[in-house]
Structure formats: structure tokens, C-alpha cells
Amino acid sequence: MSIILRARPVALAVIGLGMLSTSPAFGDATIEQGKTVYNTLGACGTCHGPEGKGDGPAGAALNPKPRSFAAGDFALDTDGDGKTGTETDVFNVITNGAQKYGGSVMMVGRPDIPEADRKALAKYVLSLKQ
Numbered sequence: 418m419s420i421i422l423r424a425r426p427v428a429l430a431v432i433g434l435g436m437l438s439t440s441p442a443f444g445d446a447t448i449e450q451g452k453t454v455y456n457t458l459g460a461c462g463t464c465h466g467p468e469g470k471g472d473g474p475a476g477a478a479l480n481p482k483p484r485s486f487a488a489g490d491f492a493l494d495t496d497g498d499g500k501t502g503t504e505t506d507v508f509n510v511i512t513n514g515a516q517k518y519g520g521s522v523m524m525v526g527r528p529d530i531p532e533a534d535r536k537a538l539a540k541y542v543l544s545l546k547q
């Protein structure tokens with residue numbers, strides 16, 4: 418019984434991934450749009466820093482520290498595909514927070530940010546890697 422219950426989300430995730438590879442889900446979002454949301458409604462820089470280096474003022478005292486996007490420092494695999502830091506992973510963390518995926522409660526989900534803006538945020542965050 419529990420095996421069946423657990424298998425289901427995996428199957429759904431696989432179906433979801435299949436759809437992602439063919440649909441332009443993230444195609445419409447732009448990095449510029451993401452940068453704007455990062456610095457306004459998202460207020461992500463307060464913890465992650467203005468350039469995503471994980472050095473924002475509100476992040477200094479946190480343990481674990483906010484991720485450095487510049488270092489490409491992603492730990493959470495939200496869809497069980499064995500990879501971290503994919504567009505889907507970053508989008509899921511922004512939407513639902515990190516705790517849901519075994520991460521810190523300090524990374525609060527922002528479902529209040531419109532979906533298109535969350536997609537743009539994911540793109541922007543990934544563009545910060547140096």
C-alpha cells in the first residue's frame with residue numbers, strides 16, 4: 418500500500434518532466450523580468466545578496482546560509498530526477514519553499530508572486546552563475 422502511494426508522485430513527476438521538455442514553459446520568461454522581480458516584489462537580495470552571492474544582510478545570521486547563485490550552489494532535487502539546480506527545481510523552491518524538499522525553513526515559498534514572474538526569477542537566478 419505505502420509503496421503504491423509513494424510510487425505515484427514519482428510517476429507524476431516523470432510525466433511532468435516529459436511535458437516540460439516539449440512545452441515552452443520557461444521559454445517566455447526573460448532574465449530581465451526576473452531581475453526586476455528579484456529586486457522588487459521578491460526581495461530575494463535581502464538574503465541572497467544583490468548579485469546572488471549569498472551575502473545579503475538578512476542572510477548573514479542564517480544557518481544554513483542562503484545559497485550563492487553565483488557559485489551555482491544548489492542542493493535540492495525537487496522532482497527526483499537526480500539533478501539539482503534545474504529550472505524546475507529552482508522554480509519549485511521559489512514556489513513552495515525549501516523545507517518541503519528537506520531544506521531550510523528560512524527559505525520561504527512565494528506562491529504570491531505571479532507564476533510568470535516565478536519562472537522569470539528561476540531564469541534570472543540560474544543566469545547569475547559565474
Ligand code: HEC
Binds near residue numbers: 493507
Ligand atoms: C529570509 C531569507 C531568504 C529570502 C528572503 C530568500 N531566500 Fe532563498 N534561501 C534562503 C536560505 C537560507 C536558503 C538555503 C536553504 C537550504 O540550504 O536548505 C535558500 C535557498 C534558495 C535556493 C536554493 C535551493 C537549492 O536547491 O539549494 C533558491 C533557488 C532560492 N533560495 C531562491 C530565492 C529567491 C528567488 C528568493 C526571492 C523570491 C529567495 N530565495 C528569498 C533564504 C532566503
